[in-house]
Amino acid sequence: MTATLNRDELKKKRDKYLFPSVRQLYSDPPNFVKGKGVHLYDEKGREYLDMFAGIVTVSVGHCHPKVVKTTVQQVETLQHTSTIFMTQPMVDLAEKLAQITPGNLSKSFITNSGTEANEAAIKVARLASGRNEVIALQHSYHGESHLAGTLTANHNYRPDIMPAIGIVHAANAYCYRCPFQKTPDSCQMECVKDIERVIQTQTSGKPAVYIAEPIQGVGGTITPPDDYFKEVKKVLSNYGVLFISDEVQTGVGRTGTHWFGIQSYGVEPDMITMAKGLGNGLPIGAVITTPEIAEKASKQQINTFGGNPISAATACTVLEVIEEEKLMANALEVGNYIKAGLEDLQKHFPDLIGDVRGKGLMLGMELADKKKTPLVQETMRLVETTKDDGVIVGKGGLYGNVVRVKPPMTITKEHADIMLKSLKKALESTAKVSVG
């Protein structure tokens, strides 16, 4: 083992050896060496309240004892065989996913990440439908690969040379900044009509599949109205288009009422992709679909590390912990409490906070002035200031002006109060700088 470096030594080494594109959230990042529950610790032992859970990944808290026990036991027993050999953890996980997903979703392909899960889902959708074109939404994020990077509609992450072919984007349901300058009470779902317009004008009229996040995560917690997905589903049915719900962030209970975010919209997709919170930090992803669709992927699919015993066994325990500790109910209760706290801050700082949105523990607060001008520098400063105060929150949105609150689902109201106090302090100092 190499000795623990201090923060400056680590920064120098990082800059020398990593791609510069591997950017950190902070200009002056802490050197985290330990995590326990909802807290992170730097190399000097300073404690930070983690309200972002990695990137929305540590679903049951850092180093949860029961999860760690499973991981260690599995590491000591069998680490690897690959998908061409039969092992129980992968099969157990697939069985559990069939139990917790809606409708007839029951066949899984286990991967290492959300990107891979989306890749696999698009591939199967194309094979099952015999069609090629894909509809995604503006402001979306679907991953890092060539295909997933093109599904992504945010210039900060999109490849600038040779995007993948056959992918078009429709307007998203971003009510605070409606792409059609309408308001939810009178818009008549212009964004749903846009999907039909895109099908008619930018595809052959027979696209294979539509992919959407129930709440856009990286896009800035963009939360569609309650009827949105039901209306989308009608359009998709008319054109025979399959529906992938990308639940890499909204999955495994985070939105508080159901295992998967799309369920709260009363809609059954043809496929669900997931990752992040499923492994609580271990690399894993999955796509689940119906037997009819899965059987169309008739060629052998190998994934060397997908469904590996360590990640799969760990994921089974993560799901068990979510059930045993009633973390979905906690996500709803504490999530509602935090949302009310953020709305209260919005009342105090109407010139700084334009919108508060989200469900459960998938929350966002968009910093904008009364004319909705994105407050980009202010957001960066707020995220840095709260970090200096010992509270980690995330940042996102196309303009980088959305504060993202997506903590481990084990969070308590006491922790929430600490964060809200820290945000208030940071907003007060931001308001002073803005005025001054």
Ligand SMILES: Cc1ncc(COP(=O)(O)O)c(C=O)c1O
């Ligand atoms: C909605 C969504 N889909 C896919 C991905 C890609 O997942 P991964 O980083 O595990 O490849 C992410 C990652 O942030 C995501 O938020």
